[in-house]
Amino acid sequence: MEPQDKIMLVVDDMELNRAILNELFSSSYKILEAENGKEALKLIEEYGTSIVIVLLDLIMPVMNGFEVLRHLSNSGLIEEIPVVMITSESSEQAILEGYNLNATDVITKPFNPDIVRKRVENTVELNSYKQHLENKVQSQVDTIEKQSQELEKVNNFIIDTLSTIVEFRDVDTGQHVKRIRMLTKVLLYAVVSEHREYAMSEEDINVISSAAAMHDIGKISIPDHILLKPGKLTKEEFEIMKTHTTKGCKLLDSLNYVKTSDYFRFSYDICRYHHERWDGGGYPDGLKGDGIPIWAQVVGLADVYDALTRERVYKPAYSHETAVKMILDGECGIFNPVLLDAFLKVQDIIRLDEELLNEEMPSASMSVEVLPEEKRKDTQMAALKERTLWLLEMEREKYRILAELSGEVIFNYDLQKDCVEFSEKCREQLGCEEYIENFSAYMEKNICVYPEDRQEAEKLSYLPKRKHPNGRVQVRLLTARGDYEWFEINAYVLTSNEGAHENIVYIGKLSNINKQKLEKEKLRIDATTDNLTGLCNYKNVKDMIRKYLKAGHGGVGAFVFIDIDDFKAINDTFGHLAGDSVLKAMGNELKKLFRSSDIMGRIGGDEFIVFIKDIDSDILLAKKMDELLRKVENIRIKEDNSCRASVSIGLSCCPRDGKDYRELFIKADKALYDAKHKGKNQFTIYNAELETRGHATVLTKFD
Incomplete structure (x- = not known):
């Protein structure tokens, strides 16, 4: 390959850095430049595997280097185009993340030009050798398969000969x-x-x-x-x-x-x-x-x-x-x-195959009328055409019946013509015609793919650029009943060249996996949800709060620890069914009072946690807690209203009282103890004075 036939892509938001790398490698490569990740992906889409290496900066506007690596990994191109990160970011965490995203090498700035040149050349050479080796292995596999097919033909001939001896007898x-x-x-x-x-x-x-x-x-x-x-x-x-x-x-x-x-x-x-x-x-x-x-x-x-x-x-x-x-x-x-x-x-299928096998060819002993050369050729062509049509019809019928037996929707999509052909099951499952022109417009108009799943579906558009052009995605599709159900799309890309144009055809199948998805989601919900109240269970609520606090989000929120007053007495006096009824009602009141974005869970027999996001006013908190106390008082333990429920509440605020789950829990627990000590059916917001009062914490029971 001539030096100018090898293309290098340099991605850096600093023009000076690009100029340095351009000067360093211009004698050996044709250089493409991009000032951010978005431009880089456009060039990679345009040039594909003609690019032999990418030199990628990490810290860039619009789209950073890590996002570029993720796109290349998702599309499979990272396996064919080596990426070397050149960055001033020297932290072990950043370098490790780059390697985890399949970067081939990491070079930190400032760098020695001679060392960089050698490392890049080694990377390109190794990738070239890898591609050559893969091609050679594939060639050997093809040769072995061909030899195996020839051997199978010989074996079948011997078997047919032996068996036919018996048949002629x-x-x-x-x-x-x-x-x-x-x-x-x-x-x-x-x-x-x-x-x-x-x-x-x-x-x-x-x-x-x-x-x-x-x-x-x-x-x-x-x-x-x-x-x-x-x-x-x-x-x-x-x-x-x-x-x-x-x-x-x-x-x-x-x-x-x-x-x-x-x-x-x-x-x-x-x-x-x-x-x-x-x-x-x-x-x-x-x-x-x-x-x-x-x-x-x-x-x-x-x-x-x-x-x-x-x-x-x-x-x-x-x-x-x-x-x-x-x-x-x-x-x-x-x-x-x-x-x-x-x-x-x-x-x-059996009948079609039988008819084809029964086509009798004239034997050598039969007398044949001598025809003029031109007429004989026409006759031969007509016979050949008729047989070809039979074969095509048989294959079409086999395809139809096997598709029907599988219960899946088979499809054939021509990218250039933008038309798709489905098997008969499409009417029953998707409610669409078997042949659709202007398929892209049809998909947009009918919102066939659930909006949240469109990005996942678009992964299939990368298939033609991959070395192994097959892929699988799981998305929700609009069904004949008018709702969305989960389908798995398995697709394979066939390409052919006609003149200057490349034809791309997707073939594959749609399998309805809605039942499996729903069962899996039910198992997930069962594992993370409290069955009685429908709120999160303790493990889930703890994980969600920790995740929220770790992500930052401005560090503002309130940790609310709620305990139903005298719950043991309710169970002992009125029975566990009455106690369960109070717990369910409590869960319903929390769902109605707080936002769906807030985090709510039942963490024990009669204890609940609510984490209210983005609230930093004690006045607003007090107003919310007063409303909660009134709502709980409406929960009846007896039908005659003679006995009603009440709760005690302790609150701690983030970041004022702490920034991690454990610290906020401990301080909310102290505030709850204070509310109980004062006579129950009230709330306490944590303050420093509570540290002087001793109390038994419930945290060890849960942590």
């Missing part, structure tokens, strides 16, 4: 192996997508589908007069025919093959058990239920369906509808209800 076409393999794969996908108890990987499904070709390998040992008999077999002949399952297993056992491999295990199970039935009415071992391996059950159903819909020496071919009815009626044995349900859901 059985007077079937060589297509039987392909049909069984196709039917097995489609049925397995349908079963595992609906039933976790039958979970298996895609690799397992591919191996099982390949092993399905071995299901009738044992027929090679069945005499021709039985195997090819055009009529019904006698009882003795059928018993011999049934031995093809065990003889096939003996044949597999005799092969010099690793018997612990998945392929051998699947082949053996399929060969032996594909004639077993759900109710135990099959052979050779009379297994029943899930005692039969699911892969053998699937191949058994595929084999029965294929036998019914093909002409055999002993029967004509039945239609798809007739075959399905015979299977459901149990005329071919009883199958797993789960398997039958999956079979019905994918029968359209």
Whole structure:
């Protein structure tokens, strides 16, 4: 790469600093300059990974260096563009935060130009080597995958050859192996997508589908007069025919093959058990239920369906509808209800695949009319076009049915055309059309994304710039019912170049996770909320007050410690239900009297804390406490109004009486004790005189 092909971005609000760095590196790099983080992000968006390094200052107006690092981390670009912080901020905390945000190196000002130049060159060189290594590893992976695919083709050819030898003895076409393999794969996908108890990987499904070709390998040992008999077999002949399952297993056992491999295990199970039935009415071992391996059950159903819909020496071919009815009626044995349900859901896919596999090509022995060269080419092109259309239609139908089975909304969004295509589920879940033009305007007009979640959704716009262009976000979307529910959006970006234009297409799915989100939120609320009053529990209220005080907020507020008078007597005299009723009423009064921004919680049996934010007037506090005392007096313990509740209140003020939670709690506790000592049903605001009076603190009970 030529020096001027390498781009360096220098980000610093001081023009002099930028000039120094420009002069230092201009002979080796093309220099871009930005005076704040916002300008830097615009340049990074424009130039992308053409920028080989960013020299970033921390303290800047508009947007500081830490915010730039967060944006680059969220977009994934930090993995591809190294960032070196050059700053006068030398505190360990700032440097550590920079490294935590994935900065590659930190250089403090003032710096030695020669050392900086060398450290930057090393960083660029290491990143270049890393990219080269990643590309090389990916190239090796691609090569291995290609070799693996070629090896799989050879293996399939050998399997098909062996299996077809058996099939030709059985007077079937060589297509039987392909049909069984196709039917097995489609049925397995349908079963595992609906039933976790039958979970298996895609690799397992591919191996099982390949092993399905071995299901009738044992027929090679069945005499021709039985195997090819055009009529019904006698009882003795059928018993011999049934031995093809065990003889096939003996044949597999005799092969010099690793018997612990998945392929051998699947082949053996399929060969032996594909004639077993759900109710135990099959052979050779009379297994029943899930005692039969699911892969053998699937191949058994595929084999029965294929036998019914093909002409055999002993029967004509039945239609798809007739075959399905015979299977459901149990005329071919009883199958797993789960398997039958999956079979019905994918029968359209099976029929399409069958039609494609049944397309017969002219054999070499057939006489062909000699056509002029041009006409022959037209005929070939027409045939090719027709087959292509069939293939496209089949894939479209598979896509539709699988999308329907998944219960998710599949989407395809063209960024340049600004149009989106959804699967059919979009009407049911989102209440929108399957195809929408001017999608950006549609989203704005209908407020499809919950306003607070728009920033999260916009993360997907960074995907085209990432090395691995896939991502996932969780946002609330407008549903067909008119409310917002939580969805997880999984998206992948496909790019292609047409002329001078780059086409960007997002494909992915929308999964409704509202139920999981609500359950998680309920668990969070249960863990942080007092169930009886609906206020915060002690741990939560303590954490919230500490967080508020630590954040500063001007250091103004009041710590209110409330205790219900004679609460034990209420429980002892009127019972715990009456006591609970008083606690609930107390919680309701606090919610009505104080702002939602204030912090309120029940911290013990009859004790409450309220932290009133942004209040610094004792007069206003006194007025608020008088109002609270009056409200509490309206809480009736008995219906006849003969007994009413009251509270004692202690207050401390921030920052006058302290700036941390513990200090404010201790002083509010002393004020509460004073209010109790004076006769209850009143409040005391902390003052220095209270320090001269001894009292028992409740703080140790909670802290």
